[in-house]
Amino acid sequence: MATKFDAIMARRGEIMRRALGMDYSEFETSPIAFDYERMMAAHGYSLDDIVAIQTKAGVGHTPLLELHNLTDVVRSTCEPGKGARIFVKDEAANLAGAFKDRRASVSIHVAKEKGYEGVIAATSGNYGAAVASQAARASLKCIICQETYDSRKIGQPEIVEKARICEAYGAEVVQMTVGPELFFHMVELLDETGYFAASLYSSFGVSGIETLGLEVSQEMRALTGADPTACIITHAGGGNTTGTARGLKLAGATDTQIVSASVDLSGLHMASDNDFNRKSFTTGHTGFGVPFATWPDRADVPRNAARPLRYIDRYLTVTQGEVFYVTEALVKLEGLERGPAGNTAMTAAVSLARDLPAEATIVVQETEYTGAGKHHWAQLNFAKQMGVEVRSGDPRQNKPGTVIVIPERLEQVQANDFDVARMRRSYVRNSLKAAPEGYVPTADDIAFLAADTNSTTADVEAMLVELAGREA
Amino acid sequence: MTETKQAHAGDWVEVECVLLEPADRSTNLPAETAEKPLMMWVKGFAEGQAALGEPVTVETMTGRKVAGKLSAINPGYFHTFGEPIPELVHIGKDLRAKLAAYRASQTGGA
Numbered sequence: 358m359a360t361k362f363d364a365i366m367a368r369r370g371e372i373m374r375r376a377l378g379m380d381y382s383e384f385e386t387s388p389i390a391f392d393y394e395r396m397m398a399a400h401g402y403s404l405d406d407i408v409a410i411q412t413k414a415g416v417g418h419t420p421l422l423e424l425h426n427l428t429d430v431v432r433s434t435c436e437p438g439k440g441a442r443i444f445v446k447d448e449a450a451n452l453a454g455a456f457k458d459r460r461a462s463v464s465i466h467v468a469k470e471k472g473y474e475g476v477i478a479a480t481s482g483n484y485g486a487a488v489a490s491q492a493a494r495a496s497l498k499c500i501i502c503q504e505t506y507d508s509r510k511i512g513q514p515e516i517v518e519k520a521r522i523c524e525a526y527g528a529e530v531v532q533m534t535v536g537p538e539l540f541f542h543m544v545e546l547l548d549e550t551g552y553f554a555a556s557l558y559s560s561f562g563v564s565g566i567e568t569l570g571l572e573v574s575q576e577m578r579a580l581t582g583a584d585p586t587a588c589i590i591t592h593a594g595g596g597n598t599t600g601t602a603r604g605l606k607l608a609g610a611t612d613t614q615i616v617s618a619s620v621d622l623s624g625l626h627m628a629s630d631n632d633f634n635r636k637s638f639t640t641g642h643t644g645f646g647v648p649f650a651t652w653p654d655r656a657d658v659p660r661n662a663a664r665p666l667r668y669i670d671r672y673l674t675v676t677q678g679e680v681f682y683v684t685e686a687l688v689k690l691e692g693l694e695r696g697p698a699g700n701t702a703m704t705a706a707v708s709l710a711r712d713l714p715a716e717a718t719i720v721v722q723e724t725e726y727t728g729a730g731k732h733h734w735a736q737l738n739f740a741k742q743m744g745v746e747v748r749s750g751d752p753r754q755n756k757p758g759t760v761i762v763i764p765e766r767l768e769q770v771q772a773n774d775f776d777v778a779r780m781r782r783s784y785v786r787n788s789l790k791a792a793p794e795g796y797v798p799t800a801d802d803i804a805f806l807a808a809d810t811n812s813t814t815a816d817v818e819a820m821l822v823e824l825a826g827r828e829a
Numbered sequence: 830m831t832e833t834k835q836a837h838a839g840d841w842v843e844v845e846c847v848l849l850e851p852a853d854r855s856t857n858l859p860a861e862t863a864e865k866p867l868m869m870w871v872k873g874f875a876e877g878q879a880a881l882g883e884p885v886t887v888e889t890m891t892g893r894k895v896a897g898k899l900s901a902i903n904p905g906y907f908h909t910f911g912e913p914i915p916e917l918v919h920i921g922k923d924l925r926a927k928l929a930a931y932r933a934s935q936t937g938g939a
Contacts, residue, residue, distance in 0.1 A: 360853040362854065429928055430927055430931065499891070505870075514908040517906065517908045524872065529871065532870045532871065534866075538849055538867050542867075629859045629861060630865060681917065685920045689921030690924055729908050729910055732910050734913065739911075767927070
């Protein structure tokens with residue numbers, strides 16, 4: 358018998374088409390491939406148009422700061438001639454306190470132009486605050502669906518704070534217990550209200566982040582005379598990486614290395630009621646980073662605009678304890694008190710800077726707001742209450758959900774390279790799985806998979822041979 | 830004698846409802862999640878009088894009417910910073926000393 362869940366999910370395509378005001382089927386070219394660039398351009402806004410929309414919305418043009426003290430303290434730990442200059446784009450200076458304002462501003466602009474009465478987004482993160490703030494400015498109603506609590510109605514302080522800020526901006530916050538059915542209820546609410554789906558993963562949202570890459574390039578050229586050697590990006594669902602990398606390329610910064618960074622949460626299950634309050638991070642972690650990169654189309658839109666494997670050169674992971682250490686270091690050395698999850702890339706930058714020459718430059722492209730609940734102290738105090746051990750020591754002994762090990766010295770902050778080649782293979786495998794059984798990829802499919810994984814067609818052909826061998 | 834808290838029409842309150850019973854939930858959930866109902870809470874203005882735990886309908890900020898069980902009256906936010914973290918408190922002092930030593934070594938003709 359079909360459950361209530363199945364019944365709504367069966368009508369999902371039709372509901373989402375109306376709620377997005379866009380028919381994704383026109384971009385499909387085969388059971389595997391679709392025209393990504395045509396989908397991204399379908400909204401008709403140029404990058405200049407988006408800059409104008411965001412300027413009017415009070416979003417963007419955030420300060421780019423050079424972190425002289427952090428750079429020097431990193432140089433004190435590496436061999437002479439090493440230690441790249443570290444810069445940060447202080448995205449916390451956006452209206453609602455994060456780069457997510459860029460993402461929300463375009464969606465809200467579209468919703469307003471198309472005459473929707475309100476917007477809905479499913480998010481437990483800064484995106485909720487961004488949508489709520491932008492909706493308030495546009496006089497649109499706003500519902501935020503949030504995974505807030507475990508079955509005992511206990512919520513991570515960071516998520517509780519995000520509910521508060523959304524309610525402060527006048528949004529209706531629908532709070533739920535743990536489970537992927539958050540999206541089911543969002544679809545139900547879209548059906549009930551007729552509101553616009555301000556999805557994190559629509560082309561509107563991801564195009565909104567392109568301005569961040571553009572600003573990084575323009576401001577680094579003005580400040581240092583060149584594009585950055587590397588741009589390092591806190592990575593969760595992949596939108597931040599995708600949008601920033603696209604913006605950098607549009608600005609002509611084609612030599613800048615794109616480095617994504619996530620907090621390693623391996624071992625914790627994202628849909629587990631028991632693990633929910635033991636993560637100590639609500640975003641920027643591998644629990645989103647890996648599954649979304651290796652299968653972007655698991656999102657709430659038919660085709661995800663966030664496709665990070667197209668752009669990633671390196672993917673670094675850091676531990677929870679290392680991020681808390683660097684968050685504290687940033688406050689004390691640079692006078693920048695910012696949220697811990699947004700400092701994930703900053704943590705990886707400390708490690709990356711050590712390996713690069715002193716002439717090299719690294720831009721950490723975001724920070725996020727902090728405050729009660731959404732603060733490294735609050736997260737660690739909560740972790741202790743949830744039975745997670747917190748101690749000083751070697752961060753390699755950090756075990757998500759069990760023990761958070763805060764480094765004793767800066768030298769111990771050491772990012773790990775995640776195997777991007779493995780992620781590419783896994784993406785290709787997932788694409789084949791999503792196609793009808795027995796479907797044989799065409800030459801066009803292979804070209805699409807190559808573009809979608811930043812590989813050559815020969816690489817993809819080799820992956821297909823390897824996968825076929827494994828199936829046999 | 831304990832007095833049951835009452836909400837009156839127009840009060841800002843929170844209601845609780847079961848969105849999905851365990852049997853109606855998505856498949857492929859970990860056992861500890863699958864065995865629990867999917868719960869939902871939302872805040873709004875009470876449409877009538879009710880005691881905590883009693884059914885009531887609210888009008889939310891978007892004007893939706895949601896019926897549920899009264900779970901809080903004038904619900905607040907109590908998240909904070911908490912105590913300083915002993916494992917973090919030394920970091921600023923250590924790194925400022927390290928920075929000063931490095932800068933001294935650079936200007937000291939190293």
